[in-house]
Amino acid sequence: MVVLLLFYMDEWDLKTLYTCDAVRAFVRRRAMAPLRVLELYSGIGGLHCALRESGLSAVVVAAIDVNTVANAVYAHNFPATSLWAKNIEGLTAHDFDKLHLDMILMSPPCQPFSRTGLKADVADPRSKSFLRFLQILPRMEHKPAYVFLENVVGFESSVARRDFTRTLELCRYTFREFHLSPTTVGVPNSRLRYFLLALLRPRVFTFPASSQMLQTFPPSRDDRDLVESDRDPVAGVGHSSCCEMSNSKNCFDKPGHSEIAVFMEPQNDTALALEKQEPTGSETFNGPRSHSVALYKRETQLELERKRKQEDNSHVRPLLEFLDGGDRGRGIEGYKEENTQRYDGGESLLLPDKVLLRYGDILDIVRPDNRRSMCFTKAYVHYVEGTGSVLQMADNIQLQDVFEGIDHLPEETRMARLRSLRLRYFSPSEICRLHGFFPTFGFPNDVTHRQRYRLLGNSLNVHLVAKLLQLLLDHGEEPCSPSAEGTTAGEEKVT
Structure with a gap:
């Protein structure tokens, strides 16, 4: 018929x-046509890797970034993808429309919103390209069905976020926001980030909106019996077309229904909740032992308890599985026999004596069998405090035995104690694994190790983003964006 x-x-x-x-x-x-995807602020390709890991049928039609070193790494790993070394400020809605996009992935510069930055927000020159995108999206004739954004915690309270969500609503998108860390997916690295997932109406999410940032993944479609509570900002009442398409008993967007706010209370993952507990930063070595006074190495009782609970979380994998030479099945001893504490180029990973002596009591020290590590920033190795964990390679040595009373010892004795721990930095390849980059991911030979650390510090966790992209597709009703047929030159199909 x-x-x-x-x-x-x-x-x-x-x-x-x-x-x-x-x-x-x-x-x-x-037709099984792949989704046509654009990467904005593509960096070294973390979003591309996540798209590949997600298993979605997709083709990356273009990647855009202005960082020449990051672009060299991207081209090294994705040579078939069209890479535009352009500033978004110079693009138009027509440039986007020519790509016939189904999805836009982006990770805008985080410095305007980070705790370590000036938090200049939209006044920061690095926000200009993102603000330009907010001008482009409403002018697009063919808007993408899916939009994904990643940024630092703090973006959610920014003017940029306010303007972004207002633009999404104007363009008839519905969205969900998350605070998630790699520990949520079993990776032993604290990297709490903000995520936004958006669907172009009449598509709707199959899990409800929340009064707060979601801090866990919603239940599967088989388990859920939830409702869609989004309000159509254009019509002013619940949009009925989603119900007409899905004929779902779980949809409130039906004629005659008033707007009903449905809130999902965030279910704090154990590791995520612990990750949000900040050290006091005011510890001293004097006074009685309490939750606010350091016991040793500036470690308070509260901080030690937080780390102990992180170690007890069997959902998170041990660091050993991510280390160079750390065969996933051999255990810690087999790993240590082969580890040489060196880069591929021969540069030592061991901490220099001057770093040990000056910063030893503020280092975040972990062992291969630990299930945690600090967020690795772009300043890792270049700076010490708050830039990432270091690895203790010595067996049967307790930190308390090394650091207790160390301030009262002669310098030579202090150095001997600190050297006994055999502390080293994590290598770039180890941080790559923690971030979830695929095994064949690499860097051009002319990219220095300092540059690799900086690029990885600006990247994201592939495993976490891959799961969010699956969520965006699996929990969105009826993806129905137009798409150009097939794959043309300069496009790489992701399967």
Whole structure:
């Protein structure tokens, strides 16, 4: 019957029929056309890696970044992808429309919103390109069905976020926001980040909105019995087309229903909750032993308890599984026999004596069998405090035995104690594994180790983003964005 109907339609009728979202979705599913994806602020390709790991059928039609070193790394790993070394401020809505996009992935510069930056927000020159994107999106004739954004915690309270969400609502998107860390997916690295997932209406999420940032993944579609509570900002009342498409009993967007706010209380993952506990930063070595006074190495009782609870979380994998030479099945002794504490180029990973002596009591020290590590920033190795953990390679030595009373010892004795720990930095390849980059991911030979640390510090966790991209597709009703057929030159299909 459908075949006969199509047979009697002329070309104009067919084009008109294809403008219907539901029909377009049906045609897409039948044709198995891959999603056409644009990466903004592509960096070294963390979003591309996450898209590949997600298992979604997708083609990256273009990646855009102005960092020449990051672009060299991206091109090294994704040579088939069209890489634009352009500033977004110079692009137009027409440039985006020519790509026939289904999805936009982005990780805008975080410095305007980070705790270590000036928090200049939209006044920061590095926000200009993002503000330009907010001008482009409403002017696009063919808006993407899916939008994904990653940034630092702090973005959620920024003017940039306010303007972004207002633009999404104006363009008829519904969205969800998360605070998540790699510990949520079992990775022993604290890297709490803000994420936003957006769907172009009439698509809707199959899990409800929240009064706060979501801090866990929603239940699977098989387990959920949830409702869609988004309000159509254009119509002013619940948008009915989603119900007409899905005919779901779990949709409140039906005629006659008033707007109902449905809130999901965040379910704090153990590791995520512990990660949010900040040290006091005011510890001293004098006074009685309490939660606010350091016991040794500026470690308070509260801080030690937080770390102990992190270690007890069996959901998180041990660091050993991510270390160079740390065969996943051999255990810690087999790993230590082969580890040489050196880069591929021969540069030592061991901490210099001057660093040990000056900063030893503020280092975050972990062992291969630990299930935690600090967030690695772009200043790792160059600076010490708060830039990432260091690894203790010595067996059977307790930190308390080394650091207790160390301030009262002669310098030579202090150095002997500190050297006994055999502390070293994590290598770039180890941080790559913690971030979830695939095994064959690499750097061009002319990219220095300092540059690699900086690039990785600006990157994201692939495993976490991959799961969020799956969520965006799996929990969004009826993806039905138009797409150009096939894959053309300069596009890399992700499968």
